[in-house]
Amino acid sequence: MNSATEHQVNTGLNRILLCIDSTTSSRRLAAFVRHLATEKTQVHIVGVLENARAVLPLGPLAAFNLSAAHAQLLRAVKAGCLAAHECLTASGASVDSEIIDLVKDGGDAAHALSHEAQKWQADLMVLGSRHHRGLLRWVERAASAPVLKIAGCAILVVPGQCERDWSGRPQRMLFAIDGSPASLEALRIGSKLAAADGLLKAIYVVDRAARVTDFVPLSVLQDAFVEEGKVALEKAREVFAHSRDAGGVMLDAELAETELSGDDVAHAIAREATRWQPDLLVMGTHGRRGVARWMLGSVSGRVAELTQTPLLLVRKDDSR
Known part of the structure; x- marks a missing residue:
């Protein structure tokens, strides 16, 4: 309790x-x-x-x-x-x-x-x-x-398929991060929900799936995504350090990847949630349409359809 x-x-x-x-x-x-x-x-x-x-x-x-x-x-x-x-x-x-x-x-x-x-x-x-x-x-x-x-x-x-019962605040929380203000706001708010001895993990998904609309070599795109992911996760560590008195709560952070074909970011996030078994999955969602990043509501909505893990979506209004 x-x-x-x-x-x-x-x-x-x-x-x-x-x-x-x-x-x-x-x-x-x-x-x-x-x-x-x-x-x-x-x-x-x-x-x-x-x-x-x-x-x-x-x-x-x-x-x-x-x-x-x-x-x-x-x-x-x-x-x-x-x-x-x-x-x-x-x-x-x-x-x-x-x-x-x-x-x-x-x-x-x-x-x-x-x-x-x-x-x-x-x-x-x-x-x-x-x-x-x-x-x-x-x-x-x-x-x-x-x-x-x-x-x-x-x-x-x-x-509806979630069979997990909390006996207190979430012990394991998974954050899908893309470096945007929305995802960092989700980390700020979501981390406050964790149990005092909780385990928190942030992931950035490197999209490796090749598409016919890509105009540059796939290896170049992947290298750029990896570097962007490292920066996003470092921001997440900084936000976490300043957002709460962590006490015994630690934040782990790592890159995740999509498959090379027939895959997308939403499925990669859902798979990681299945593998890591968090009590709560947390994502940011934007208040209006903006730059075409991968976490613009469509991804969060798709994850909501796919996952069997409770999903917290924290809204960030880009117009403010």
Whole structure:
């Protein structure tokens, strides 16, 4: 469980929006939040009741009873919110909840959650994701991937396949770094979440995959990426040294690589997370489009789809 020392660390994530839908493992999400919460934390639980017609667009053709489906979804969402509330009661945080009914209010889950985060001035949004394939994939992405682009706060995505249970603050944390202000901000904030004796690791992915659009020899590009990576990791060490009283926490840093073909940075990050088994993967994401670097939201969104590790995305608004 959290120690008193860990409770005293100010993470800056004091207003947490916990998002629940009809399929979310609410107790699992709440358990993650419970170990991040302190007596100063406010948790706002939002149950999202999606339109059954949107979730099951072919329902009417199969004589599907939408009213009954809506009532069943409502019961599931209310039960999820209640379970999350009960789980968080012992954390010392201030907890409240509400239901957003998209049948009555209209719109989609992604925009509803983003609007709620902005209205409530959340520091962190916590939500689940599901990695289904085929026809279900485009439906279920509505509650996770688009939110990554339009929410104005940090986001913790907990994959449905994640079977890891925290017994306190994260012991092992993996940071994907590219040297940008967004990734360094992610390191500053994320490192404060670590347990007092945690093990932290930063990686920079050298993209070795050859592409037909490359106009210079691949070896030249790789050498440039390696040098850029070394500089980025050195910046990460400096930021870590100044961002917290590390105590027993150490930051390891190393270069990672993509395969020579048929690979990309997102898959390399997901593979490293599978290999190293962190409690939490942390990345930066930008507030608007900018220079075409590899961590511009598209990579972080793709990692969110691939990984089975809880993923913290820390937003950095480049316009500021």
